Amino acid sequence: MNYYSGKTGLLFFISLAFLLCTGLFAGETGKIAGLVTDADTEAPLIGANIVITAVWVNGDEQTVEFSQGAASDLDGRYFILNIRPGTYSLKVNFMGYGTQVRTQVIVYVDKTTTVDFELKCQALEGETVTVIAQKPNAVEVDLTATKQVYQVSDVQSIAGIADIADIIALQADVVDDHFRGGREGESRYLLGGGSIVNPLNNSRAFKPIVSGLEQVEVYTSGFSAEYGNAQSGIINMVAKEGRNRWESQLEFSATVPYYKVWEETIDDDGNPSYAGGSPYSNNSLDFFNILNNSEEWLKDNPVYPGRPLYDPGYGFGPTYLPPRIQWPPNPLTHADSLQIAYLGRVQWLSA
Secondary structure, three states, X not given: OOHHHHHHHHHHHHHHHHHHHOOXXXXXXXXXXXXXXXXOOOOEOOOOEEEEEEEEEOOEEEEOOOOOEEEOOOOOEXXXXXXXXXXXXXXXXXXXXXXXXXXXXEEOOOOEEEOOEEEOEOOOOOOOEEEXXXXXXXXXXXXXXXXXXXXXXXXXXXXXOOEHHHHHOOOOOEEOOEEOOOOOOOEEEEEOOEEOEEOOOOEEOOOOXXXXXXXXXXXXXXXXXXXXXXXXEEEEEEEOOOOOOOOOOOOOOOOOOOOOOEEEEEOOOOOEEEEEOOOOOHHHOHHHHHHOOHHHHHOEOOOOOOOEOOHHHHOOOHHHOOOOOOOOOOOOOOHHHHHHHHHHHHHHHHO
């Protein structure tokens, strides 16, 4: 055997094994970058310290447990890598200049948030200048894909947002997991950098609850090779990180009556008086009192004239029918039809 051919084949198999063992992982962090300059001369400040001092949770500013920061380079530029998505406060200081703080700086997954500082020269240390509500860039100049990043704290207050499917439904080009008209199963769901797609049918294995997520990144086209094994869309979910204090959340929903009626009452002198009835009284629910009667289910269906109300919607077949005793049956009097109407009413009450 030729020595060089054997060596080449060995290198080929080693390279192939390395590629098979190496995977592409979805991004879970963001980056803060910017420029630190002199406010009067616009000259870059070299060696300025920029530190993340606090994180905002539900509108409250909390001191971070582990600080992250950077120093500006020869051009006055800095960048802080591997920042968890969220809202933060930044502090910059430089010897001979005043200290400046930027609050409510939002960091998005797979995105660079630009925060520039302009410091004023001070002979003596002055008070800290705080700039509230850092405004993100309206146009992402480095974005080459069609994507939307949802800050869960912003969309969680929308009615009906309970799991990841409700957030995806906010996209105009996504309907029932069909991205831009694609087939179901052509999208990839990522949580914590790992796929949660069922390999048997290529569908989402489960629906993560919204309260456990920090941000949701939705790609509908143009996603890079970082997200493999997808054809229609990418849903990258970043879970919340544990804090140094306990927090709880309660969600509830209720269906209230559409209106309440005025009920007539008789006082001690025999005079009638009128007062608002209870909104939870059956007297306030006319539609319920009507449909609670089995006979109403035998009447003409407004959507399918000539058929009873229960007919097209419930599909009760001969399984529930006793032997017929009359032919042709009269839907208003026949016991078989009344029994089917009763089943339709029960089904409606259960829903």
